[in-house]
Each structure stands twice: as C-alpha cells, then as structure tokens.
Amino acid sequence: MNDFSELENELKKLRPAPPSPELFLRVERALADVTKENESADNVVRPERFRVNWVSLGLGLAAAAVLLIVARIEINRPAKQVPPVASLTPVPRAKPGAINNQLVPAGFTQVVYNMRDEGLHFADGLDQPMRRVRYQTHETLQWRNAATGASLRVSYPSEQVELIPVSGQ
Amino acid sequence: MDNVATHEDWKVCFPQFAPGLLLFARQWLRSPADAEDVVQEAFVRFWRRNHNVENRALLYATVRSIALDFVRRDSRRARREADASSETAGSVGPQFEQLDDSQQPLATAVDRLPLDQREVLVMKIWDELTFAEIATALGISQNTAASRYRYALVALKKSLQPQ
Numbered sequence: 001m002n003d004f005s006e007l008e009n010e011l012k013k014l015r016p017a018p019p020s021p022e023l024f025l026r027v028e029r030a031l032a033d034v035t036k037e038n039e040s041a042d043n044v045v046r047p048e049r050f051r052v053n054w055v056s057l058g059l060g061l062a063a064a065a066v067l068l069i070v071a072r073i074e075i076n077r078p079a080k081q082v083p084p085v086a087s088l089t090p091v092p093r094a095k096p097g098a099i100n101n102q103l104v105p106a107g108f109t110q111v112v113y114n115m116r117d118e119g120l121h122f123a124d125g126l127d128q129p130m131r132r133v134r135y136q137t138h139e140t141l142q143w144r145n146a147a148t149g150a151s152l153r154v155s156y157p158s159e160q161v162e163l164i165p166v167s168g169q
Numbered sequence: 170m171d172n173v174a175t176h177e178d179w180k181v182c183f184p185q186f187a188p189g190l191l192l193f194a195r196q197w198l199r200s201p202a203d204a205e206d207v208v209q210e211a212f213v214r215f216w217r218r219n220h221n222v223e224n225r226a227l228l229y230a231t232v233r234s235i236a237l238d239f240v241r242r243d244s245r246r247a248r249r250e251a252d253a254s255s256e257t258a259g260s261v262g263p264q265f266e267q268l269d270d271s272q273q274p275l276a277t278a279v280d281r282l283p284l285d286q287r288e289v290l291v292m293k294i295w296d297e298l299t300f301a302e303i304a305t306a307l308g309i310s311q312n313t314a315a316s317r318y319r320y321a322l323v324a325l326k327k328s329l330q331p332q
Contacts, residue, residue, distance in 0.1 A: 004326070008294065014271065014295075031213055050264065
C-alpha cells in the first residue's frame with residue numbers, strides 16, 4: 001500500500017460519463033462503410049498502365065546506380081589527370097528513300113573516366129621499352145529505327161591498354 | 170483483412186472502452202460531440218488496421234493523435250481549447266457522471282491538473298493502462314509516466330487538503 005491508495009480509490013469511484021447511444025450506431029455504420037469501400041476497391045479493375053513493371057524498374061535503377069558510381073569516380077579524379085573524357089561519333093544520316101524498318105547504328109559515345117600510367121614495360125622480343133597506359137572507359141552504342149522511331153541503347157564498361165614507345169635520350 | 174463489419178468482437182470491446190476513451194478525448198475537446206467524433210474516428214481506424222484489442226496503447230495513441238489534429242484543424246477552435254486548457258479556465262478535462270457533493274471537489278481538482286499529468290492519470294485510473302502502455306501511447310519513458318502520475322496524485326492531495 002502506498003500513501004496514495006486512499007486517493008486512488010476515491011478517484012476510481014468517479015465514473016466517466018457514458019457515451020451517447022448514437023455513438024455505437026455511428027461506429028457500426030462507419031465500420032460497415034469501411035467494408036463496402038474494401039469490397040468496391042477489390043472490384044476495381046486497374047488499367048494496365050498503372051501496374052508497376054518491376055523488371056524495367058529494376059533495370060532502370062541498376063543503370064542509374066552505375067551512372068552515379070561513374071559520376072562519383074569522375075568527380076573524385078584530379079583535373080590534371082583527366083584525358084579527353086568523351087568522344088561522340090556523328091549521327092549517320094539516312095539516305096533519302098533508304099528508310100526501312102530496321103535498326104541502324106545511330107551513335108557511339110565513349111567516356112574515359114580513369115587513366116593510369118603504369119610506367120615502363122619491357123615487352124617480349126622488343127629492345128625498346130614501352131610506356132603502358134591503361135584507360136577505363138564507359139561506352140554506349142545506339143541504334144535507331146527511322147521508320148518507327150524505336151531506339152536501342154547498350155552501355156558497357158571497357159578497359160584499354162595502350163603501349164607507347166619510349167625514345168631513349 | 171477481416172471483414173470488420175461482421176467481426177462481432179468490436180460490439181463487445183467498444184462499449185467496454187468507450188467511456189474511458191471519451192474521458193481521455195475530453196481532455197482536449199470541450200464539446201462532448203467533438204469528443205465522440207474523435208473516438209469514433211479513432212476506433213474505426215484502429216479496428217480497420219489492428220484487431221488486437223490487447224494493444225491498448227495504440228488505441229489511446231490514435232485517440233490522442235486524432236484529438237490533437239482535430240484541435241489544430243481550426244485555429245479558432247485551437248485558441249478556444251488553449252484558453253480552456255489554461256489553469257484558470259478548468260473544466261475542460263474529465264467529465265464524470267452523477268457526482269455527489271463529496272466527489273465534486275475531487276473532480277474539480279482533476280480538471281485543474283496540468284494536461285501532461287492529467288492524461289497519465291486518466292489512462293492509469295480509469296482506463297487501467299500500465300505505465301509501459303502509457304509510455305508507449307504518449308511517446309515518453311516509463312519513468313516519466315510514473316513520475317507524472319505521482320506528481321498528479323501529490324497535486325490532488327494538496328488541493329484537497331483544508332486550507
């Protein structure tokens with residue numbers, strides 16, 4: 001028993017005012033309305049366009065993640081080490097009258113996001129040393145169907161190693 | 170989800186909980202009709218999402234949240250409630266049935282408690298929630314709930330002592 005047990009007993013003797021009789025009916029009606037809403041929601045036929053294509057969404061997010069990683073690497077590189085970062089081939093013009101229902105190459109983009117000079121390298125069979133430079137790039141190929149306007153784009157990372165002859169001085 | 174309208178348990182639970190929920194809601198709402206609106210909305214929302222009536226803390230937290238939204242929704246109402254909840258105004262709080270002369274001073278003293286103490290007292294005395302449930306409903310620690318309850322009892326005892 002604590003010091004307040006008598007006070008607590010007095011408090012418990014106070015009875016909360018009861019709710020009005022209508023409240024029970026209102027709650028019953030509200031719960032019935034909820035059921036009707038649920039049933040009508042179950043019967044709704046949702047248009048196909050509102051359904052999520054999870055495969056496409058996943059591929060899109062993966063592509064976005066790769067681009068973010070590439071962008072982050074690019075930001076972190078010192079400016080002086082950045083070689084020409086991108087090259088873009090001109091979009092070929094279709095000859096008049098040659099439009100057919102095929103995908104034709106429409107562009108090629110190469111982004112060099114890292115270049116590393118690996119120093120001198122002595123290749124087999126060569127007397128002259130070579131300087132080995134490694135390029136890490138991201139290349140994008142694009143095709144386009146001029147008749148339908150459809151396009152196809154493929155992006156992939158690539159790595160190139162260049163051997164540069166070093167002249168002895 | 171179960172069919173809530175045909176789920177008969179609510180007809181057993183609601184009459185049991187309603188007086189305490191109304192008493193709890195009346196701390197923020199002067200009008201009994203407003204308090205009933207809040208209790209109705211809270212109970213329906215609770216019942217739709219969680220049929221487990223053992224989770225009383227969630228039920229009371231729902232009532233509290235909807236009551237506070239109700240007060241904020243109308244600035245005039247909010248001002249009125251703020252005025253009413255001041256120490257001098259009193260009488261916004263718990264409403265009790267059939268008070269005799271000996272009970273009236275105690276009910277008045279309860280009405281004059283600070284809101285943070287009064288809500289703990291209401292949940293503890295008339296709704297019989299544990300301090301753990303009160304703490305969950307109010308988003309406070311159990312120690313805080315217990316100390317607010319004790320402060321409320323001390324204040325009530327003090328106010329009932331003859332001057």
